[in-house]
Amino acid sequence: MKRYLALSDHFRARFGRRVQKIPLDAGSGCPNRDGTLSNRGCAFCNPLGSGSGLSSQGFDIPAQWDHWTKRYTVRHGGAPLFLAYLQSFSNTHGPLARLTSLLAALAPLPGCVGIAVGTRPDCLDRAKLAAIANFPAEEIWLELGLQSARDDTLARINRGHTFADFARAVRLATEVGEGRIRICAHLMAGLPGETEADFLATVDALAGLPVHGVKLHNLLVCRGTEMERLWRAGEYAPLERDAYADMVARAVARLAPDVVVHRLAADPAPGELLAPAWAADRRGLRAALLARMEELDVVQGAAWTPPTGETARRPEGAG
Numbered sequence: 001m002k003r004y005l006a007l008s009d010h011f012r013a014r015f016g017r018r019v020q021k022i023p024l025d026a027g028s029g030c031p032n033r034d035g036t037l038s039n040r041g042c043a044f045c046n047p048l049g050s051g052s053g054l055s056s057q058g059f060d061i062p063a064q065w066d067h068w069t070k071r072y073t074v075r076h077g078g079a080p081l082f083l084a085y086l087q088s089f090s091n092t093h094g095p096l097a098r099l100t101s102l103l104a105a106l107a108p109l110p111g112c113v114g115i116a117v118g119t120r121p122d123c124l125d126r127a128k129l130a131a132i133a134n135f136p137a138e139e140i141w142l143e144l145g146l147q148s149a150r151d152d153t154l155a156r157i158n159r160g161h162t163f164a165d166f167a168r169a170v171r172l173a174t175e176v177g178e179g180r181i182r183i184c185a186h187l188m189a190g191l192p193g194e195t196e197a198d199f200l201a202t203v204d205a206l207a208g209l210p211v212h213g214v215k216l217h218n219l220l221v222c223r224g225t226e227m228e229r230l231w232r233a234g235e236y237a238p239l240e241r242d243a244y245a246d247m248v249a250r251a252v253a254r255l256a257p258d259v260v261v262h263r264l265a266a267d268p269a270p271g272e273l274l275a276p277a278w279a280a281d282r283r284g285l286r287a288a289l290l291a292r293m294e295e296l297d298v299v300q301g302a303a304w305t306p307p308t309g310e311t312a313r314r315p316e317g318a319g
């Protein structure tokens with residue numbers, strides 16, 4: 001049985017076939033790295049800003065699209081549809097004109113049925129959200145990093161924003177998007193100083209907001225990060241795999257039934273992972289997560305309590 005609403009199932013319901021997300025590196029910056037807020041970045045962020053680094057290697061957007069879509073077409077066969085995912089760094093950072101020219105470069109990409117724009121909650125305003133909402137495609141996702149609903153944790157990992165900033169961005173995107181923008185929140189388990197209860201409280205905090213999707217991540221200790229320093233100093237110990245599996249199973253149960261689960265775990269880039277070693281075994285981890293859901297007989301939404309006066313989350317036409 002389907003224990004949670006996976007992104008692949010959401011796409012099949014909407015488009016009748018596979019839709020492959022294509023990660024794109026647009027050479028964007030980040031206010032948490034360029035000195036606007038800080039030069040240090042988030043404690044877990046690798047120097048590539050969770051991206052491929054292809055932009056700095058001279059690959060423009062069409063070249064990256066060509067590279068990845070050919071690869072996925074060979075791998076999966078048939079004629080998959082694609083969704084352009086602006087993944088690296090904070091893609092709405094900087095002037096509006098930069099974002100509009102970036103979106104203009106995505107519109108003509110062959111086979112592109114939608115976009116996902118990754119950014120920070122403090123890099124959005126009405127004009128930028130309107131530009132995203134007006135993108136000519138059926139499926140528009142705004143991927144917002146939150147990681148934790150605890151402001152003391154956000155300060156500890158140098159996020160440079162608060163939970164209130166995130167909630168404000170979600171509400172503004174909902175208002176400006178008028179049903180066109182789906183919001184995906186990125187959450188992280190195993191943050192320094194946090195317990196399972198803190199992680200689950202963050203999951204619960206989403207219930208009061210018009211959020212349509214989540215990405216669940218286990219914290220990775222990556223090369224060149226503040227987490228590497230803490231880990232080497234013995235000041236941070238990553239989660240064990242079984243503990244993460246418990247957290248994911250309990251989180252899924254607490255999600256609203258129509259929230260799309262984009263990810264169950266982080267996906268380390270080649271060469272970046274220092275710890276925990278189990279995070280490199282993607283297949284084994286996925287099997288362990290699914291097995292734990294089976295053992296606990298978890299079904300998405302079983303432990304979800306709708307907040308009173310809940311704002312409608314579902315954009316028009318959502319499958």
Ligand code: SF4
Pocket residue numbers: 030031032033040041042045046049050088089090120145159
């Ligand atoms: S906001 Fe994103 S890109 Fe910027 S430092 Fe944090 S994780 Fe990295």
